[in-house]
Structures are given as structure tokens and as C-alpha cells.
Amino acid sequence: MAAYILLVEDEVKLARFIELELTSEGYEVRVANDGITGMTLARESPPDLAILDWMLPGLTGVELCRRLRATGSKIPIILLTAKDEVSDRVAGLDAGADDYVVKPFSIEELLARIRAHLRRVQEDNSDILQFEDLKLNRRTREVFRGERAIDLTAKEFDLLDYLMSYPRQVFSREQILEKVWGYDFVGDSNIIEVYIRYVRLKLEENGEKRLIQTVRGVGYALREN
Structure with a gap:
């Protein structure tokens, strides 16, 4: 079964580009353009991995990340941001993010990060059976x-x-x-x-x-x- 990825990105063109790339890689993708919608989608249908833009209308990516972790979610979360200061990286990781990709980025790098995190989850879940x-x-x-x-x-x-x-x-x-x-x-x-x-x-x-x-x-x- 294809991994389901939630993408929360308010730049519509960038979101569409990432969505097309992920879909072509075989992933199932749902897109939200603001934090509140992203949170709603995550609750309705928990994804296998989430990609969150830092600066989002309504609810920032960092706050969304924090709220997902507060619900007990352990899914891999990758933050996309133009912020590249050490303090920003620390803030993102403290909020519960697993990874941090700075804009502009290569789609190949993002895809590699996604594969690595999904592989780790698969290994962690090898002792869990679900039907x-x-x-x-x-x-x-x-x-x-x-x-x-x-x-x-x-x-x-x-x-x-x-x-x-x-x-x-x-x-x-x-x-x-x-x-x-x-x-x-x-x-x-x-x-x-x-x-x-x-x-x-x-x-x-x-x-x-x-x-x-x-x-x-x-x-x-x-x-x-």
C-alpha cells in the first residue's frame, strides 16, 4: 500500500509542484494550504508522514507540529522553511519535527529525506501487525x-x-x-x-x-x- 503524505503549504504553485512529484513517486497525497485545514485533515485521516511549511496562515507549521505531537502522533514530520538560523532549527525540532528542509531546496533531496523517514518507520513497525x-x-x-x-x-x-x-x-x-x-x-x-x-x-x-x-x-x- 502506498504511503499517505499530508502536505501543508500555502504557496499554491510550490504545493502543486511537490504534490505532482510525490504522486509520480507513487505516494498518496493530500494538500492543505493553511494550518487549520492541515490539522483537520490530519485528524480525519492520520498520514504516514507530514510535510509542513513553517509560515502558514491560521496556524504556523511549528504550532501545527506541536499540536500533532500533543495528540500522541508519532508520524515523521518534515518542516519546510526559508528560516536558516540555528535558533529556528532548534525551535522546529523542539516542537517535535523530525527534519528540516530549507527553501529553496532540490526535490531530490526532499524525496530522499521522505524515503529515509518512511523506511525508519517501517523498521520500527516491524513488530506491529494490523488488520x-x-x-x-x-x-x-x-x-x-x-x-x-x-x-x-x-x-x-x-x-x-x-x-x-x-x-x-x-x-x-x-x-x-x-x-x-x-x-x-x-x-x-x-x-x-x-x-x-x-x-x-x-x-x-x-x-x-x-x-x-x-x-x-x-x-x-x-x-x-
Whole structure:
């Protein structure tokens, strides 16, 4: 899936130029020409990375950056500015910006910075699996359905981890037994049905839609329907 970038820049021609370059690189781009609109777009659909101009009408890029960080957002933020004093760089970084590109700049440099930050995020997120509103963190062994934390046993977690690692792929009971319980498991193969039921009950506790589907005669899959 293409990374989604939010660009907040009040110079319309520059914004259009950057938007075209980003789109040609395969990114999904949304553009705002003032800080308030930028904040609204960021809240409506959180981007993978934001590019903010320093001097914006309504809400400066630095203030917008500060507000995004106050909401808990950890997305990479690149500030675009004509300001090149050390004090300005410090102010931008203190507000929570990850990077700082001084105008005029080469589009190649900006694209390289974007790739570097998105690559870092991808590496940081390698322990996080997500499908629809279901999120699993391998490092902390936490699971969330939307904002709701779900308490799973060790084996329930391992089962969900396996299904989430290969979304939409159908697995037989034998495959699940081998990967989650191991070759040396001795016991009733109905253990799969029992644990699938346990995990479903926890994932659907508040009436959420079913994500672990039974594929009749084959096994189970994590998919919409």
C-alpha cells in the first residue's frame, strides 16, 4: 500500500509542484494550504508522514507540529522553511519535527529525506501487525480492537499472531496445530476450535464484526467475510 503524505503549504504553485512529484513517486497525497485545514485533515485521516511549511496562515507549521505531537502522533514530520538560523532549527525540532528542509531546496533531496523517514518507520513497525481495527504488538504482546485493549493468554496471542501474519490466507487445522502448538503436540485436535472460539469471544466482546472466519471444510482465515 502506498504511503499517505499530508502536505501543508500555502504557496499554491510550490504545493502543486511537490504534490505532482510525490504522486509520480507513487505516494498518496493530500494538500492543505493553511494550518487549520492541515490539522483537520490530519485528524480525519492520520498520514504516514507530514510535510509542513513553517509560515502558514491560521496556524504556523511549528504550532501545527506541536499540536500533532500533543495528540500522541508519532508520524515523521518534515518542516519546510526559508528560516536558516540555528535558533529556528532548534525551535522546529523542539516542537517535535523530525527534519528540516530549507527553501529553496532540490526535490531530490526532499524525496530522499521522505524515503529515509518512511523506511525508519517501517523498521520500527516491524513488530506491529494490523488488520482493519485490530492491532497486535509482538514486542509488548498487546492487542487492541480500536481503542479497546484485549487480554489474551499466551497461546491465544500466538494463534492470533499467526493468523494476522498472513491475512486472508486460509489455514487448515493441521497447519495451525503445527505452527502454533508445534510438532510434538499430543492431545485433542479440537483444541483449535476451542481456542478460535476463545479468541473470537474476546475480539467480538463489544459486538464488533467477526474477523476470524470459518472456511467450511478447510479451516480458518483472518478476513472481512
